[in-house]
Amino acid sequence: MGVLLKNGTFIHWESLEFVQADVLVDEGADGAIHLTGRNDKAPGDISGHTVLDCTGKLITKSFAVGHHHVYSALARGMPAPPKSPENFREILEFIWWRLDKALDKDTIRYSALVTAMAAARLGSTFIIDHHASPNAIKGSLDIIADAFEEVGISHLLCYEATDRDGKDKAEAGLAETERYLQKRQGLVGLHASFTVGPDTLDKAVKLMKKYDTGVHMHLAEDRWDQEHSLQNYYQQVTERLNEAGVMDSSKTILVHGIHLDAKERSIFKSKPCWIVENMESNLKNKVGCFNGTGLGENIMLGTDGMHSDMLRSSKAAYFTGQHCDVISPPDLYQRFRNVHRYLQKNGFAGDGPNNLVVLDYDSPTPLNSDNFYGHFIFGLTAAHVRDVIANGKLIVKNRQIQTVDKEKIFVESREHAKRLWSKMTV
Ligand SMILES: [Zn+2]
Numbered sequence: 001m002g003v004l005l006k007n008g009t010f011i012h013w014e015s016l017e018f019v020q021a022d023v024l025v026d027e028g029a030d031g032a033i034h035l036t037g038r039n040d041k042a043p044g045d046i047s048g049h050t051v052l053d054c055t056g057k058l059i060t061k062s063f064a065v066g067h068h069h070v071y072s073a074l075a076r077g078m079p080a081p082p083k084s085p086e087n088f089r090e091i092l093e094f095i096w097w098r099l100d101k102a103l104d105k106d107t108i109r110y111s112a113l114v115t116a117m118a119a120a121r122l123g124s125t126f127i128i129d130h131h132a133s134p135n136a137i138k139g140s141l142d143i144i145a146d147a148f149e150e151v152g153i154s155h156l157l158c159y160e161a162t163d164r165d166g167k168d169k170a171e172a173g174l175a176e177t178e179r180y181l182q183k184r185q186g187l188v189g190l191h192a193s194f195t196v197g198p199d200t201l202d203k204a205v206k207l208m209k210k211y212d213t214g215v216h217m218h219l220a221e222d223r224w225d226q227e228h229s230l231q232n233y234y235q236q237v238t239e240r241l242n243e244a245g246v247m248d249s250s251k252t253i254l255v256h257g258i259h260l261d262a263k264e265r266s267i268f269k270s271k272p273c274w275i276v277e278n279m280e281s282n283l284k285n286k287v288g289c290f291n292g293t294g295l296g297e298n299i300m301l302g303t304d305g306m307h308s309d310m311l312r313s314s315k316a317a318y319f320t321g322q323h324c325d326v327i328s329p330p331d332l333y334q335r336f337r338n339v340h341r342y343l344q345k346n347g348f349a350g351d352g353p354n355n356l357v358v359l360d361y362d363s364p365t366p367l368n369s370d371n372f373y374g375h376f377i378f379g380l381t382a383a384h385v386r387d388v389i390a391n392g393k394l395i396v397k398n399r400q401i402q403t404v405d406k407e408k409i410f411v412e413s414r415e416h417a418k419r420l421w422s423k424m425t426v
Contacts, residue, residue: 001048002027002392005358008054010035013061013337016369023059023356024049027392029154030352050394052387058359062388063310064126064339064351065119067216067255067276067302070144071100071132073111073118074417078424088222088287097164102423103133108140110413112147117401117409119153119308122382125355125390126154126343128253128302130189130216134165137172141180152395152403154350156343158189158216161204163197170200174207181211185348187251190217193237194228205245214251214273214346217241220264221256222287238264247271251346255302256281257295258288265294274342277335278304279316289324290317292331300338309382310336318377329373336376350391358387 005023012019021035024046081094103111108131119127127148133140141157148155157180161173173189180186188208190196196204196217208215220226220237229237238260241247247254252273260268268275277290281304292299301313314336321327327335343351361367361384367375388396395403 002031003389003394004046004049004051005054005059005356006051008057008059008358011058011060011372013340016372018369025354025356025389025392027354029349029391031354031392033353033356052358052394054358056362057386058361059356060359061340062125062355062357062390063123064128064343065124065303065308065310066128066300066339066342067253067278067304068115068127068129068308069131069305070108070111070115070129071103072096072305073115074107074413074420075099078417078421088285089224091285098424099420100132101134102420104136105139105143107416107420108133108136108143109147110409110416112144113151113404113409114413115308116148116151116153117404117406120151120388120390120395120401121385121399122309122311123357123385123388124308124310125152125388125395126339126351128156128216128339130158130160130255132160132191134169137169137176141176141186145184150404151401152390152393154391156185156187156348158187160189160191160217161200162191162195163200164191164195174200174203178207181207181213187214187216187253190215192218192221192225193240194225201244208249214249214253215246216253217246217255219254219257219275220259222285223259226259236261236264238267242267242271247273249273255304256290258282258290262294269294269296274298274300276300276302277317278302278313279320280304280306280313283320289320291325293326298338299335300342301335311380311382315377329377333373333376352391354389354392356389357385359384360386
């Protein structure tokens with residue numbers, strides 16, 4: 001079983017080599033692909049395979065989201081907060097922390113389903129998520145994992161432990177983390193330095209080492225994270241996390257890293273961990289803008305829960321980056337694709353060669369390896385994603401989700417969203 005993509009133009013995601021070929025895609029986690037005439041396996045018996053005509057279409061590796069928040073999926077269009085937030089802390093307090101406290105098992109499930117469906121339709125087959133639901137902690141990660149798998153999306157999840165709601169909730173967050181890591185691949189989530197005290201930080205690092213994984217947390221998103229660290233721990237936030245051992249793992253993901261000075265950038269660069277840029281979120285929250293100067297190569301891109309469109313995130317990184325960053329077209333493409341390097345180098349499953357998109361991209365100008373970046377930045381959008389193959393299975397065909405009933409899920413998710421919003425008024 002698998003998929004045969006006939007007569008397309010295959011673009012290798014790393015070398016950008018263009019090959020006219022039929023692509024035979026094996027089904028299963030981390031399965032292979034075979035290009036006719038290019039490697040060992042000719043498409044002999046293809047009975048049982050799904051065959052797609054890809055004449056005039058581009059075939060390349062699907063995309064992946066480096067930092068997402070399922071918990072925000074049902075926020076779109078919700079009523080305004082009781083008070084207009086005037087700074088980053090108030091944005092958390094009046095919007096996101098009211099929303100995540102109102103989540104229950106059903107709203108978590110529908111948040112995950114609609115996130116996975118959106119990601120799939122927009123060409124992503126892997127999501128690294130950072131979850132919070134303080135009044136429905138236990139089992140929340142399994143609910144998300146199961147929903148993602150129903151749609152066909154692979155994942156690397158974590159629960160963001162935090163002291164913002166007291167010691168018991170922090171312990172429950174760490175317990176959910178350990179329960180989950182005992183059976184599935186994942187990370188140890190922490191919210192951010194300013195809501196994580198010494199004890200919770202220490203326990204999280206112990207869990208990270210015990211399960212040979214990494215930490216996933218926000219870093220210096222707002223200046224307040226630095227001020228809080230200096231006032232409470234007499235050191236900058238990067239120094240604090242480094243001293244705790246957070247940055248020693250190549251699986252650790254730090255998010256945003258906007259307010260970092262040269263010394264902190266140099267600490268980060270000397271470590272094997274990764275940072276995720278989310279430029280649209282920076283603009284929305286008025287916290288400053290990401291600047292990769294001095295951070296080295298380990299930079300990837302995310303959406304920070306705003307949407308699931310990685311091509312859109314890449315354009316924001318490039319265009320806003322012209323004002324506040326130093327980013328060339330090859331730099332941008334490298335950041336866009338670094339999530340695959342992060343997943344592969346660290347041995348995480350679900351992002352193998354048999355994850356592909358078929359792009360219906362008909363350009364009025366020539367397209368080849370030499371000018372690919374120009375098309376990537378100025379031409380290609382998620383509207384060109386026609387089909388998506390995840391772990392060798394066709395999950396989007398002709399822009400329609402194949403694995404779940406989208407209309408039914410949207411009818412139900414709208415009801416759950418209304419219920420969620422009404423709980424937030426309490
Ligand atoms: Zn985030």
